[in-house]
Amino acid sequence: MVTIEEVLRNIKLKMNAKNEAMIRSAYELALNAHTDQKRKSGEDYIQHPLHTALNLARIGLGARTITAGLLHDVPEDTDVTLEEIEKKFGKEIATLVDGVTKLGKIKLRGTKEENYLENLRKMFLAMAADIRVVLIKLADRLHNMETLESLPPEKQERIARETLEIYAPIANRLGIGDIKARLEDLAFRYLDPENYNYVANLSAAQQEKRKKYIKKVVTELKKELGREGIRFVDIFGRSKHIYRLFQKLKRHDMDIAKIYDLVGVRIIVPEIVNCYETLGIVHKKYRPLVGRIKDYISLPKPNGYQSIHTTIFGPEGKFLEVQIRTKKMDDEAEFGIAAHWIYSENKRSFKDLLFGKKTKVPDQELIWVKQLREWQNELGKDDHEFMEGLKIDFFKNHIFAFTPMGDIIDLPEEATPIDFAYRVHSEIGDRAVGAKVNGHIVTLDYKVKNGEIIEILTSKDHKNPSRDWLRFVKTSNAKSHIKKFMKKEGMI
Numbered sequence: 006m007v008t009i010e011e012v013l014r015n016i017k018l019k020m021n022a023k024n025e026a027m028i029r030s031a032y033e034l035a036l037n038a039h040t041d042q043k044r045k046s047g048e049d050y051i052q053h054p055l056h057t058a059l060n061l062a063r064i065g066l067g068a069r070t071i072t073a074g075l076l077h078d079v080p081e082d083t084d085v086t087l088e089e090i091e092k093k094f095g096k097e098i099a100t101l102v103d104g105v106t107k108l109g110k111i112k113l114r115g116t117k118e119e120n121y122l123e124n125l126r127k128m129f130l131a132m133a134a135d136i137r138v139v140l141i142k143l144a145d146r147l148h149n150m151e152t153l154e155s156l157p158p159e160k161q162e163r164i165a166r167e168t169l170e171i172y173a174p175i176a177n178r179l180g181i182g183d184i185k186a187r188l189e190d191l192a193f194r195y196l197d198p199e200n201y202n203y204v205a206n207l208s209a210a211q212q213e214k215r216k217k218y219i220k221k222v223v224t225e226l227k228k229e230l231g232r233e234g235i236r237f238v239d240i241f242g243r244s245k246h247i248y249r250l251f252q253k254l255k256r257h258d259m260d261i262a263k264i265y266d267l268v269g270v271r272i273i274v275p276e277i278v279n280c281y282e283t284l285g286i287v288h289k290k291y292r293p294l295v296g297r298i299k300d301y302i303s304l305p306k307p308n309g310y311q312s313i314h315t316t317i318f319g320p321e322g323k324f325l326e327v328q329i330r331t332k333k334m335d336d337e338a339e340f341g342i343a344a345h346w347i348y349s350e351n352k353r354s355f356k357d358l359l360f361g362k363k364t365k366v367p368d369q370e371l372i373w374v375k376q377l378r379e380w381q382n383e384l385g386k387d388d389h390e391f392m393e394g395l396k397i398d399f400f401k402n403h404i405f406a407f408t409p410m411g412d413i414i415d416l417p418e419e420a421t422p423i424d425f426a427y428r429v430h431s432e433i434g435d436r437a438v439g440a441k442v443n444g445h446i447v448t449l450d451y452k453v454k455n456g457e458i459i460e461i462l463t464s465k466d467h468k469n470p471s472r473d474w475l476r477f478v479k480t481s482n483a484k485s486h487i488k489k490f491m492k493k494e495g496m497i
């Protein structure tokens with residue numbers, strides 16, 4: 006049972022009396038409006054908006070988003086209207102609640118590809134209008150997944166599939182690792198109970214051994230860092246969530262012994278420079294596995310993720326993945342765009358950051374936020390029209406393709422795997438030798454279609470952009486990289 010006090014206790018942003026009063030008043034309104042309503046689980050309905058609000062507080066959102074979270078099912082399911090909400094809480098909150106209601110009408114019917122992509126587009130549109138709407142929807146979905154048990158099996162299946170195919174990738178896109186992981190595990194449990202149980206048991210069986218082992222490594226690392234005078238904020242062990250572990254197992258013949266990063270340790274340090282110092286000390290203590298050092302600090306992932314990863318030969322010669330990052334990076338990895346707000350110095354609204362011209366854009370602004378704003382500017386539409394854009398096919402000239410990890414890469418129409426590769430990373434473009442679309446080999450001039458999963462095959466020892474590629478690539482990004490390479494090699 007969640008209480009409003011628990012929600013308030015979990016808010017990470019500074020609250021003033023006015024904000025607290027607003028949240029309490031929203032709670033009172035929701036409590037009264039949903040009186041006598043029960044969830045399918047038999048719980049009082051109010052538990053659902055309270056859980057939603059708690060999820061929002063935990064990922065670092067502020068008073069207005071939490072207020073809208075408490076009210077999100079009121080206009081749809083009770084006698085209290087949106088107009089009354091607007092009168093009491095103002096236009097901004099009412100717009101958020103309305104956005105959530107509209108987004109709620111999007112259903113994944115059947116498994117037809119068109120519908121799925123249409124839904125994905127709608128999500129993006131809602132996101133562009135106000136990201137908070139999508140965050141509330143994710144918090145709402147998380148609680149619905151946690152209580153999915155009480156629904157009939159056919160509904161469970163549909164909701165779980167929708168969660169895995171739409172909501173989890175969006176949480177990933179927003180960089181909210183924590184919600185993404187929880188959504189994936191819950192969906193996996195309903196969509197593939199056999200494999201879920203198999204992996205969950207496998208993981209549990211290793212748990213005890215793993216705990217002891219991690220404790221040993223953490224102790225050794227603490228001693229080592231202390232000796233070298235490195236301050237650290239935290240060191241702890243971590244394990245993969247079940248769905249992610251299953252994906253890895255599938256790629257490794259379901260052989261758990263082949264998974265190097267099954268056991269992991271995360272080291273949180275104060276500053277970026279400490280990350281690299283710490284990496285040096287870790288490598289001095291334990292031999293690193295060649296080719297497994299990933300510096301996502303200088304080269305962040307497309308969703309903004311930053312961290313250093315390295316796989317080492319730990320005690321007893323066992324492989325172990327070590328992640329090193331600052332506290333800020335860690336919060337951003339768990340809470341994504343929401344954490345971004347906790348760290349931004351001057352408080353700006355989401356809209357300001359998205360569309361504002363008066364405010365300076367922070368350096369570490371997530372790449373996709375920039376993209377959204379660019380598209381917005383290109384089209385010169387205002388917010389209102391943007392929401393109305395649900396009717397217009399705004400994304401007509403854009404294609405969304407996915408990396409095997411589920412990151413969304415946007416491309417112009419008729420883009421090829423080479424455009425995709427350069428969009429992911431210039432190194433990947435330069436080293437591309439082949440491509441797979443949804444698991445099948447295609448030619449490099451293949452025209453990528455919306456929603457396809459693209460895997461780029463790369464060469465470890467050769468860079469090989471060719472003049473030929475210039476004939477078919479569509480993005481200026483790819484063109485300029487290819488030309489740069491040719492110039493360097495004296496080919497032009």
Ligand code: MN
Nearest residue numbers: 053077078145
């Ligand atoms: Mn709801």
